[in-house]
Amino acid sequence: MTDDQQVQENSESQTPEATQVASDTDTPDVASVARVAGQPVKDLPQDLYIPPDALAVFLEAFEGPLDLLLYLIRRQNMDILDIDVSEITRQYMDYINAIEAMRFELAAEYLVMAATLAEIKSRMLLPRQESEDEEDLDPRAELIRRLQQYERFKKAAEDLDELPRMERDTYATSAPLPRLPQSQVHPDVELKDMLLALRDVIRRADLFTSHHVEREKLSTRERMSHILSCLSGDRFVRFESLFTIEEGRLGVVVTFLATLELVKEQLIEVVQGEVLGSIHVRARAAN
Amino acid sequence: MSEEQIRRIQLIIEAALLAAGKPLNLDQLRELFSEEERPARQVMEHALSQLEQACEGRSYALCKVSSGYRFQIREDYARWVGRLFEEKPQRYSRALLETLALIAYRQPITRGEIEDIRGVTVSSNIIRTLMEREWVRIVGHKDVPGRPAMYATTRQFLDYFNMTSLEQLPPLSEIRDLEEIGREVEQKIQAEIQFDDPKSVPEDGDDDTGDDHNESISGTVH
């Protein structure tokens, strides 16, 4: 990219001579010399002398031999189909020779094109050999095809450059969101994932520790949590208040078992002020 | 200065603020204009207040922040638009799931007890995450040195996993046979649904199989 930009910029900021040459390439028709009786004047004297500084720029201004040829053709107001091969070849070779004389590095494509032009020229001078023509592409038709094709995409590139584009003809827009109260998004969890994790814990516990997560009635453990949460605070609570009659016999049993378990685990304290008096409970840690 | 000129300045400011992607202060906005046509500060401020009014009824507002002016999506719409940027939440770690499972099965349980069983320490992050999600709460403190908190699961935890009671978790003994788990959970939920239908309530007096009777305590322990 930088190379290419370099070229672009070079071709715009040069000595007056260079600018002259470079602008010639942009507007070849304007640069073509006076026309006599509708015919363009050939043998342009300025073709033959290009200041050395300008030559490098000049060469870089072309995108290759096809571009150079198009320039030469257009400057003579010729249609591609009407190429005067002899004249174009002469002019092309003048450039190539000048460039080589200055010892500028010349891309091989320019030399290949010189050979092609020479071949076309020589063919036109020779009588046609029909047997050969059946197999070969006519080099002149082929050259015309390539010139047409190249010119077409040269134009397409110019059109593309004209399209309204971002960061030149228009800009993207944006506006930030205000800072919103953080609404956290939680991961989804499958029950199975939790159970899988538990299985691993159990296996590890079985192997490495004496703690066994034995089979337990979860209703009891659940009720233990519930009772504890009711006992928060430094208050004794009547034992009976832990039971809910509506739960029925089983509910009473579960609560009772949970209470016994809590006592066993020394999580609650049970007091009875007098024989047959009311029983009170409180969390041992509560104070 | 004519209304039309003010309006032109207003639109240039609008374009600049939308394209800049960052706040611009008054000086930066004035820099947009060549020296000859640079509006006075008062004129710019007037144009800005016109612009602010023009934004009424749009989804964004002109705001002044410390580094200058900017357009900002109004809160009403930010909520909608926020969905564009919602990141897919990360998955919970194994450690978190293990902790959660132990709290569910062994509640009330202290962090130390979880650590004893898991054989590794439980990070405060995990506990905090579980509490923030309201799946776990502190139900009391154990009467041992340090008075550690005792954790239990919540109603939200049950709701999330579509259970009415912890009874619906598969018994530990079956967890080792994981092929069973899916079916087990299915069956319990199935059974739960059947309880809704009075005719299908099983009548057996076997007290030992709490699993079959959890309709009597379900939903009450919260």
Next chain:
Amino acid sequence: MSEEQIRRIQLIIEAALLAAGKPLNLDQLRELFSEEERPARQVMEHALSQLEQACEGRSYALCKVSSGYRFQIREDYARWVGRLFEEKPQRYSRALLETLALIAYRQPITRGEIEDIRGVTVSSNIIRTLMEREWVRIVGHKDVPGRPAMYATTRQFLDYFNMTSLEQLPPLSEIRDLEEIGREVEQKIQAEIQFDDPKSVPEDGDDDTGDDHNESISGTVH
């Protein structure tokens, strides 16, 4: 659906396009709404066209590009906005533009094919720049010796140049049919060589017309 509801949708779209900072397509815009309240596509399109109208008289316009809808600064204001940025808008060399044009119009195309038409080698820099800008990508490898990469343009290319599809590329200039050229050239040569060989017959043995018949570019290569 009431005017008010349409207007609300319109403002949500406005907020989303501004907040996203990139084009959003119809489906992405519809995703903003929960399933129950998701407007039908026609409703969305109606709201979008209302929004487009609402932007008249503002410094930006609602535009449709390849990857969706976006707001962009109107060309009238781009000049002003350009002053915000120190860097001048990038100019692209002819070599780059010609290469890009060939890829755009002739995709999928190999580097060798580009070189054939341009008559000059394509520098690796150019290809790298086009790939880095994400205007061009490799869509496969041609089944010929060396298996050269085949290049095609991307959505980003279309977005950057304000197009919704390749069909919006400026039409390629007319080119005369190769057979026709062949005939004309033959005739000219014929005329020229008749002096030497009056009996020779014009021929056009050139069947290689493939290049000249694929003007119709499909907009589906993304």
